[in-house]
């Protein structure tokens with residue numbers, strides 16, 4: 001199976017549409033406390049796309065998260081329905097798409113689990 005696949009999805013209200021090409025080998029699940037809090041879910045799965053392989057229709061709302069290290073990350077979501085869409089660096093080079101709004105989410109199986117030290121106890125992986 002090819003490593004690269006096309007993905008697409010839209011937010012719950014349909015204001016924002018995103019298409020991208022991602023690598024299956026780079027899909028991961030993040031168990032960090034920021035992902036838990038910001039997603040409202042016990043973990044967050046992401047697929048990675050470089051800037052040249054993502055197309056965004058509509059303008060997401062952005063929140064700049066400052067990490068413990070001082071590192072800044074753009075967190076994008078729909079300002080109307082709140083669907084979480086992606087995170088990216090301040091230079092917008094690499095996009096971490098939230099897999100939950102993508103139609104291909106079943107194919108986007110995490111190859112790695114990160115920040116598992118804060119993983120919720122009932123999650124098995």
Ligand SMILES: [Zn+2]
Pocket residue numbers: 011012013014015016078079080081082083
């Ligand atoms: Zn929306």
Ligand SMILES: [Zn+2]
Pocket residue numbers: 030031032033034035036044115
């Ligand atoms: Zn995280």
